[in-house]
Amino acid sequence: MKPNAKDAIVKAAISLFNSNGYSGTSIRDIASLAKVNTAAIAYHFHNKPGLLEYCFMHFFEQYISKIEEAFASIDRGAKECLKRIVADLIHYQSENIHLTSFVYREMSMDSQIVREIMSTYLLKEKYYFQNIFERGFEWNEFRPHSIPYLIIQLKSLLMMPYMNTQYMREVLYIFPNEPFFEQKYLKDINLWIDKTLCSDLPIKKGAALK
Amino acid sequence: MKPNAKDAIVKAAISLFNSNGYSGTSIRDIASLAKVNTAAIAYHFHNKPGLLEYCFMHFFEQYISKIEEAFASIDRGAKECLKRIVADLIHYQSENIHLTSFVYREMSMDSQIVREIMSTYLLKEKYYFQNIFERGFEWNEFRPHSIPYLIIQLKSLLMMPYMNTQYMREVLYIFPNEPFFEQKYLKDINLWIDKTLCSDLPIKKGAALK
Amino acid sequence: MKPNAKDAIVKAAISLFNSNGYSGTSIRDIASLAKVNTAAIAYHFHNKPGLLEYCFMHFFEQYISKIEEAFASIDRGAKECLKRIVADLIHYQSENIHLTSFVYREMSMDSQIVREIMSTYLLKEKYYFQNIFERGFEWNEFRPHSIPYLIIQLKSLLMMPYMNTQYMREVLYIFPNEPFFEQKYLKDINLWIDKTLCSDLPIKKGAALK
Amino acid sequence: MKPNAKDAIVKAAISLFNSNGYSGTSIRDIASLAKVNTAAIAYHFHNKPGLLEYCFMHFFEQYISKIEEAFASIDRGAKECLKRIVADLIHYQSENIHLTSFVYREMSMDSQIVREIMSTYLLKEKYYFQNIFERGFEWNEFRPHSIPYLIIQLKSLLMMPYMNTQYMREVLYIFPNEPFFEQKYLKDINLWIDKTLCSDLPIKKGAALK
DNA sequence: TATGAATGAGTATTCATTCAT
DNA sequence: GATGAATGAATACTCATTCAT
Numbered sequence: 029m030k031p032n033a034k035d036a037i038v039k040a041a042i043s044l045f046n047s048n049g050y051s052g053t054s055i056r057d058i059a060s061l062a063k064v065n066t067a068a069i070a071y072h073f074h075n076k077p078g079l080l081e082y083c084f085m086h087f088f089e090q091y092i093s094k095i096e097e098a099f100a101s102i103d104r105g106a107k108e109c110l111k112r113i114v115a116d117l118i119h120y121q122s123e124n125i126h127l128t129s130f131v132y133r134e135m136s137m138d139s140q141i142v143r144e145i146m147s148t149y150l151l152k153e154k155y156y157f158q159n160i161f162e163r164g165f166e167w168n169e170f171r172p173h174s175i176p177y178l179i180i181q182l183k184s185l186l187m188m189p190y191m192n193t194q195y196m197r198e199v200l201y202i203f204p205n206e207p208f209f210e211q212k213y214l215k216d217i218n219l220w221i222d223k224t225l226c227s228d229l230p231i232k233k234g235a236a237l238k
Numbered sequence: 239m240k241p242n243a244k245d246a247i248v249k250a251a252i253s254l255f256n257s258n259g260y261s262g263t264s265i266r267d268i269a270s271l272a273k274v275n276t277a278a279i280a281y282h283f284h285n286k287p288g289l290l291e292y293c294f295m296h297f298f299e300q301y302i303s304k305i306e307e308a309f310a311s312i313d314r315g316a317k318e319c320l321k322r323i324v325a326d327l328i329h330y331q332s333e334n335i336h337l338t339s340f341v342y343r344e345m346s347m348d349s350q351i352v353r354e355i356m357s358t359y360l361l362k363e364k365y366y367f368q369n370i371f372e373r374g375f376e377w378n379e380f381r382p383h384s385i386p387y388l389i390i391q392l393k394s395l396l397m398m399p400y401m402n403t404q405y406m407r408e409v410l411y412i413f414p415n416e417p418f419f420e421q422k423y424l425k426d427i428n429l430w431i432d433k434t435l436c437s438d439l440p441i442k443k444g445a446a447l448k
Numbered sequence: 449m450k451p452n453a454k455d456a457i458v459k460a461a462i463s464l465f466n467s468n469g470y471s472g473t474s475i476r477d478i479a480s481l482a483k484v485n486t487a488a489i490a491y492h493f494h495n496k497p498g499l500l501e502y503c504f505m506h507f508f509e510q511y512i513s514k515i516e517e518a519f520a521s522i523d524r525g526a527k528e529c530l531k532r533i534v535a536d537l538i539h540y541q542s543e544n545i546h547l548t549s550f551v552y553r554e555m556s557m558d559s560q561i562v563r564e565i566m567s568t569y570l571l572k573e574k575y576y577f578q579n580i581f582e583r584g585f586e587w588n589e590f591r592p593h594s595i596p597y598l599i600i601q602l603k604s605l606l607m608m609p610y611m612n613t614q615y616m617r618e619v620l621y622i623f624p625n626e627p628f629f630e631q632k633y634l635k636d637i638n639l640w641i642d643k644t645l646c647s648d649l650p651i652k653k654g655a656a657l658k
Numbered sequence: 659m660k661p662n663a664k665d666a667i668v669k670a671a672i673s674l675f676n677s678n679g680y681s682g683t684s685i686r687d688i689a690s691l692a693k694v695n696t697a698a699i700a701y702h703f704h705n706k707p708g709l710l711e712y713c714f715m716h717f718f719e720q721y722i723s724k725i726e727e728a729f730a731s732i733d734r735g736a737k738e739c740l741k742r743i744v745a746d747l748i749h750y751q752s753e754n755i756h757l758t759s760f761v762y763r764e765m766s767m768d769s770q771i772v773r774e775i776m777s778t779y780l781l782k783e784k785y786y787f788q789n790i791f792e793r794g795f796e797w798n799e800f801r802p803h804s805i806p807y808l809i810i811q812l813k814s815l816l817m818m819p820y821m822n823t824q825y826m827r828e829v830l831y832i833f834p835n836e837p838f839f840e841q842k843y844l845k846d847i848n849l850w851i852d853k854t855l856c857s858d859l860p861i862k863k864g865a866a867l868k
Numbered sequence: 869t870a871t872g873a874a875t876g877a878g879t880a881t882t883c884a885t886t887c888a889t
Numbered sequence: 890g891a892t893g894a895a896t897g898a899a900t901a902c903t904c905a906t907t908c909a910t
Contacts (some may be wrong), residue, residue: 033895047348051261055880065896070325070881072894133346136339136402138257143408150409176410180398183405188394191401192346195393198353199360200386216387223434243870265905275871277907286905453891459690471681475884486894487886496884549766556822557761558677563828570829580817596830597846603825604818608810611821612766615813618773619780620806643854663874685901695875700902702873871910878904886896 034072036062041079046130050080050137080134081141087124087131087169088149094120099156106164107221113160114186114217120208121190125205128190154179170225178225185217244282246272248296253290256340260290262346290344291351296332297341298359304330309366316374317431323370324396324427328420331400334416338400364389379434388435395427454492456482460505461499466550469558470500477653500554501561507544507551508569508582514540519576526584533580534606534637541610545625549611574599590645598645605637664702666692668716671709676760680710680767710764711771717754717761718779724750729786736794737851743790744816744847748840753819755835758820784809800855808855815847 029103040062042169044053055076059066121128135142157179164170189196189204196202202209250272254263265286269276283289308323331338345352367389372378397413399406406412412419460482464473475496477487508547518533541548555562577599584590609616609624616622622629670692674683685706689696703709728743751758765772787809794800819826819834826832832839 049259049261049347051259052445056878062883066880067882067896067898068894069308071896076880129346133343136258136343136404137262138404143403146405146408150405154409174422176412179410180406180412181426181430183402184394185391185397187398187402188390192393192397193245193325194346194348194352195356195360196390198356200389202386202390205298206283212384212387213390216391219436220391222429225435227433227437264903276905277871278869280906281869380902463748469679469681469767471679472767474882476882486884487892488890490885491891553763553766556759556824557679557682562824566825566828570825574829594842596832597842599830600818600826600832601815601846601850603822606813607822608814608817612813612817614766614768614772615776615780616810618776619784620809622806622810624682632804632807633810634797636811640811640850640854643857644850647853647857684899686899696901697875697903698873701875706901873906873908873910875907876904877906879902880900881902882900883898884896885898887892887894889892889894 033062033064033068037064037069037072037079038083042083042130043128045080045083045134046126050130050134067082077141083127084131084134084141084145087127088145090120090150092152093119095153095156099160102160102163105169106160106167107169107226109220110164112159113156114182114221115214116215117186121186122207122210125190125193127142129193132187132191155166157182164225171227173225181224185220189213197210243272243274243278244294247274247279247282247289248293252293252337252340255290255293255344256336260340260344287351293337294329294341294344294351294355298355300330301327302359302362305363305366309370309420312370312373315379316370316377317379317436320370320431321428323366325424326390327396328424328427331396332415332417332420335400335403339403342397342401361369374435381437383435390428391434395430399423450451453482453484453488457484457489457492457499458503462503462547462550465500465503465554466546469549470554497561503547504551504554504561504565508542508565509546511537512569512572515573515576519580522580522583525589526580526587527589527646530580530584530641531638533576534602534641535634537606538634538637541606542625542627542630545610545613549613552607552611577602584645593645601640601644605640609633663692663694663698667694667699667702667709668713672713672757675710675713675764676756680760680764693701707771713757714761714764714771714775717757718775720750721747722779722782725783725786729790732790732793736790736797737799737856740790740794741848742852743786744812744851745844747750747816748844748847751816752835752837752840754819755823759823762817762821777844794855801857803855811850811854815850819843 037058040058041053043169044057044061048057055066056068058079059069069076069079073082094116095113098109098116101112102109135145161170161175161178165172189202189209193204196204204210204213247268250268251263254267254271258267263281265276268289269279279286279289283292304326305323308319310321311322345355368385371380371385371388375382385425399412399419403414406414414420414423457478460478461473464481468477475486475489478499479489489496489499493502506526514536515533518536521532522529535587555565578595581590581595581598585592609622609629613624616624624630624633668689669690671683674687674691678687685699688709689699699706699709703712723744725743728739728746731742732739765817767773788805790803791800791808795802819832819839823834826834833842834843
């Protein structure tokens with residue numbers, strides 16, 4: 029009868045998790061929004077945490093693959109590569125703004141699933157960023173700096189507009205799902221890369237790009 | 239019998255809200271952690287949203303007063319003033335890390351209380367930031383730029399380590415409640431102010447500082 | 449694919465009904481233990497009560513036929529006949545200990561099925577016992593006594609070790625499925641027959657066996 | 659409002675557990691029969707197993723105390739003592755026929771609670787019976803025999819009419835809660851004691867009662 | 869102030885069963 | 890014959906809140 033019950037459930041879940049939080053959303057709310065029987069959720073995702081995990085995986089699988097694809101072009105320069113990653117991630121997040129928003133929020137909770145996701149996906153992400161920064165230092169593209177502290181800043185810029193869409197809308201009157209925003213904000217992050225990450229480089233003694 | 243039941247409740251609430259979220263925490267959990275009868279919470283805070291509102295107000299009252307105090311020294315220069323605000327806020331957040339963490343997370347939810355807090359405190363904060371940036375442009379301290387987009391970046395740097403303590407700890411191995419972190423991270427934000435916010439200034443034609 | 453799905457289901461059902469009770473066992477538990485689809489149970493037994501009824505019938509059909517076979521030898525003496533019945537039933541119960549255990553327990557519940565089984569099989573059993581006792585009185589083999597009260601005692605001795613296997617194992621350290629137990633316990637019941645059922649017989653004036 | 663909610667719950671629970679079994683009875687059935695809110699059950703007994711445990715303890719506390727009281731008179735002879743225990747237990751069970759019935763049935767299930775009850779109460783009961791039998795052998799009152807096997811028979815006679823009240827009523831037309839039954843059945847058990855337990859005693863060489 | 873008892877609405881989950889394939 | 894998907898009703902339990910004491 030339902031052509032795509034599973035997809036309908038996920039879509040409803042993302043929407044409700046985003047506005048009310050995971051704990052603040054009931055299985056029945058999701059089921060009624062997806063026009064599906066509550067038992068169907070148990071059938072497809074075993075239980076509520078299972079549905080959450082599915083959303084997490086759904087998000088991070090694509091997230092990481094964006095990074096991996098862009099990372100392949102590391103040989104064209106660390107800065108170039110980083111900018112491409114940033115552009116891809118911003119685009120991905122803008123396209124999946126509700127999912128991104130709720131995943132980021134829920135990742136700040138203390139649970140078994142979160143720890144698993146972190147050690148699976150976020151350590152991998154860290155590995156790529158670390159690699160890029162190290163290449164950047166080596167090839168004299170980036171000003172030497174503590175890598176973890178650079179990651180904090182980079183991640184903060186990547187996450188902020190998608191974690192706090194409410195604030196963006198109601199205080200700053202900026203809507204992160206508009207295409208206009210994507211382009212403009214990207215420029216700002218690139219400015220951070222150019223100015224804060226790369227500034228005050230010592231004499232460029234023939235920067236060793238392949 | 240309880241010497242300071244109200245404080246005990248707030249302390250327990252902050253701790254539990256922080257690790258399990260507001261919806262994920264029950265009145266009884268709080269009561270049992272605070273070693274207080276459940277009805278005592280209703281007595282002191284009327285109901286569960288009342289307790290949440292109290293935490294929000296508790297946080298933002300102090301938060302805004304930090305900004306206001308520092309803003310009084312705007313005449314010594316916009317950059318100087320901004321740096322002092324940043325320093326004070328970072329310190330305040332580090333001192334109240336659990337409260338900060340849970341407040342920021344819960345502020346991303348969609349509720350009546352959140353909207354009220356936003357229009358009360360965050361619009362006020364925006365007003366001060368706006369003022370500082372405008373003065374900075376006027377006095378030729380800051381490179382001209384869209385103010386909302388500057389606020390995004392500034393806020394992102396201010397909030398990130400306190401919204402994602404889990405990530406900080408488990409992926410980056412950085413603990414935002416250590417005094418060492420506060421100093422080091424502050425330097426990084428100042429670097430952003432110096433390099434990204436102020437860089438490429440046109441000829442300083444007698445920058446009008448007092 | 450399943451060579452003997454029906455048997456596998458019954459076997460699994462007996463095992464689970466025995467340890468968790470009928471109500472405490474779910475169709476899905478049975479299906480997964482029998483490695484069968486849940487719908488297969490509905491196919492073979494119509495519904496859950498149908499499966500229970502099948503187990504009851506399976507047990508009592510054989511149970512009654514044991515009695516009937518032995519009863520045929522009534523002419524060789526009531527006592528002789530009774531001893532043979534007891535021996536056959538004890539042996540049958542020992543061989544089907546799990547089924548016996550759960551059937552006896554479930555028969556103490558108040559349901560439509562139970563009442564049907566009782567009026568079909570247990571009234572028949574009573575008829576045979578009654579007959580034997582009457583012959584025993586007539587032929588001066590048994591001490592005259594109220595038949596229903598004799599049946600209580602006889603049934604209690606027959607059922608006890610199989611209804612309370614848990615107690616037998618954990619308190620008395622006796623395992624009713626060991627062949628040793630069967631022989632020893634049988635001797636005890638025969639002792640009851642000899643001493644309590646037959647004791648203090650008036651002068652045996654030529655015990656009238658045909 | 660409810661003068662004795664707890665008692666009302668227990669009374670309703672005993673009635674329903676008796677006719678439908680523990681698993682076959684829902685919290686809501688009990689609550690509605692006791693005219694109490696379902697949450698009141700959780701409040702008084704924590705959860706469903708907690709209510710079951712309370713019933714078990716309620717039964718066995720009194721059960722064991724009956725034995726202990728009667729056991730105090732062991733010096734007046736093992737047989738005398740045993741007869742008094744049997745009389746007291748039969749009376750206690752007749753007075754609490756529904757509780758007895760369901761407790762005995764549920765004790766045959768495999769669960770944590772049952773194992774705990776067994777090792778607490780039934781091992782104690784065994785200890786007393788063992789003691790009585792040993793004294794009986796020593797003082798030449800009982801025919802020497804395996805103690806566990808004697809316990810089986812004794813327990814079977816004690817339990818049977820109360821475990822199978824349905825069978826008693828519908829097949830034998832005997833109602834174990836009638837005062838008449840109690841007296842008549844007690845006589846039968848005493849007969850078993852006199853005939854099967856004590857029969858064929860060797861020459862009573864001045865039976866050594868203290 | 870403070871609390872033990874109680875409540876009604878809510879929670880996630882499991883149930884036996886059905887049905888199109 | 891056999892099965893994966895789906896369902897409505899029921900499950901035990903937890904929730905925030907109220908109220909008499």
